[in-house]
Amino acid sequence: MALDFELSWEHEQIREAMRGCLEPFQGRREELTQMVIKDKIFPQELWDAITGTGLLGCMVPEEYGGNGMGLMGVTIGLEELACHGFGNALLVLTAMDMACIYRNGSEEMKQRYLPKMASGELKFGFAITEPDAGTNAFRVKTHARKDGDDYLISGQKVFITGADVADRILLVCRTTSVEDCKKQGLPKGFGLALFVIDPKAAGIDLKPIPTQGIEGMTQFTVYMDDVRVPATEMIGEPDMGGMALFNSLNPERILAAAAACGMADNCLKKAVNYANERSVFGNRTIGSYQGISHPLAKVAIQLEASRLLTYKAAWAFDTSDNPGLVGQYANMAKYTAGEMAIEAVDRAIQTHGGYGFSEEYGIIHYHTSARLLRTAPITAEMILNFIAEHHLGLPKGY
Ligand SMILES: Cc1cc2nc3c(=O)[nH]c(=O)nc-3n(C[C@H](O)[C@H](O)[C@H](O)COP(=O)(O)OP(=O)(O)OC[C@H]3O[C@@H](n4cnc5c(N)ncnc54)[C@H](O)[C@@H]3O)c2cc1C
Numbered sequence: 432m433a434l435d436f437e438l439s440w441e442h443e444q445i446r447e448a449m450r451g452c453l454e455p456f457q458g459r460r461e462e463l464t465q466m467v468i469k470d471k472i473f474p475q476e477l478w479d480a481i482t483g484t485g486l487l488g489c490m491v492p493e494e495y496g497g498n499g500m501g502l503m504g505v506t507i508g509l510e511e512l513a514c515h516g517f518g519n520a521l522l523v524l525t526a527m528d529m530a531c532i533y534r535n536g537s538e539e540m541k542q543r544y545l546p547k548m549a550s551g552e553l554k555f556g557f558a559i560t561e562p563d564a565g566t567n568a569f570r571v572k573t574h575a576r577k578d579g580d581d582y583l584i585s586g587q588k589v590f591i592t593g594a595d596v597a598d599r600i601l602l603v604c605r606t607t608s609v610e611d612c613k614k615q616g617l618p619k620g621f622g623l624a625l626f627v628i629d630p631k632a633a634g635i636d637l638k639p640i641p642t643q644g645i646e647g648m649t650q651f652t653v654y655m656d657d658v659r660v661p662a663t664e665m666i667g668e669p670d671m672g673g674m675a676l677f678n679s680l681n682p683e684r685i686l687a688a689a690a691a692c693g694m695a696d697n698c699l700k701k702a703v704n705y706a707n708e709r710s711v712f713g714n715r716t717i718g719s720y721q722g723i724s725h726p727l728a729k730v731a732i733q734l735e736a737s738r739l740l741t742y743k744a745a746w747a748f749d750t751s752d753n754p755g756l757v758g759q760y761a762n763m764a765k766y767t768a769g770e771m772a773i774e775a776v777d778r779a780i781q782t783h784g785g786y787g788f789s790e791e792y793g794i795i796h797y798h799t800s801a802r803l804l805r806t807a808p809i810t811a812e813m814i815l816n817f818i819a820e821h822h823l824g825l826p827k828g829y
Pocket residue numbers: 556557558559560562564565566567589590591592593642643644645650803806807808809810811812813816829
């Protein structure tokens with residue numbers, strides 16, 4: 432049987448639903464852009480309109496308030512939102528956390544969280560990075576200590592996106608320290624634990640970090656000092672969070688790739704429109720110069736390739752229960768789409784000449800957003816390390 436690359440009617444409906452929910456906001460683009468880019472606020476009414484379509488419900492079946500369309504549904508939806516300039520990091524974070532809770536959480540936890548996440552009532556953040564544990568995530572020091580039926584969590588996280596607006600955060604910490612793992616001859620992947628925490632709980636302090644790159648959102652240092660969390664908020668078993676973690680990280684990479692494709696598509700369309708209108712020498716438009724058209728054609732090719740890889744990664748996540756295999760496609764998609772988005776934004780700026788830097792044309796702010804993709808949610812170097820080791824079987828050099 433031939434491979435079928437056609438999107439289904441249901442997937443087309445998701446795209447249609449995204450366009451439909453954004454329609455009422457089109458006339459207020461300037462006001463919303465001001466809120467998202469300058470004030471770093473993602474408007475609640477926009478969140479409500481997007482989640483009201485059931486987009487996040489794709490992540491879970493009907494019994495948890497969803498529609499069972501899978502990560503592929505969110506991938507297609509998020510890409511479409513980004514095509515219209517409305518990508519949103521909290522959608523990515525909430526969806527990735529849903530995947531982890533659905534695949535690894537207790538039945539009680541699934542019932543408690545998934546319907547409210549699916550409806551958009553609960554926004555989730557994600558916290559793994561620490562001052563000494565970014566690329567090397569196994570080095571996390573934040574520790575959860577058992578205290579009766581609860582855990583007491585202490586430590587520090589950095590760069591936590593949207594910690595001020597998230598209702599909950601999926602926190603990666605340790606129930607056995609790296610040092611104790613070493614002493615006991617256990618692998619460093621052992622000892623990790625995942626908790627759902629309330630960022631407004633007693634013992635948590637948030638400090639904003641002035642950063643750029645994620646529109647409509649701020650990053651925070653999260654200080655935790657004996658934060659009391661019921662044991663029922665742990666996803667899976669103590670010490671065994673390592674594998675479950677990838678049920679969050681893989682969707683994050685795939686959705687970052689989808690957002691990159693949408694961003695690139697948006698910038699490419701702006702560039703093509705401008706190239707078709709602008710004349711510099713005589714009446715011919717700049718789009719007729721190969722110096723302008725060929726780089727844009729290359730972006731179009733790379734965009735199509737990135738989109739295919741992103742859909743393949745989403746398909747792998749939905750159909751495979753092997754996080755290692757899914758990770759290969761997720762990382763490839765994130766790398767390809769991230770690098771492509773950087774080029775797409777750069778070419779759109781170049782096509783616009785000086786106007787590429789004018790805020791009015793709505794391109795320049797993508798420069799940082801696209802560039803961030805080479806660094807977060809995982810750095811390009813670590814993806815290449817991962818592919819060299821796990822896909823090609825080359826030795827690990829660090
Ligand atoms: C805007 C923004 C939003 C973020 N949001 C979140 C969030 O919501 N939640 C969260 O947990 N984190 C978040 N992060 C953190 C982000 O995931 C990390 O910054 C990123 O993973 C890199 O970690 P690091 O900054 O500690 O870099 P480091 O680990 O210090 O690495 C520094 C450089 O060394 C390179 N390097 C390190 N080891 C190797 C090696 N073995 N081989 C080759 N190169 C290597 C890295 O690739 C990198 O280029 C965010 C970051 C930013 C900037």
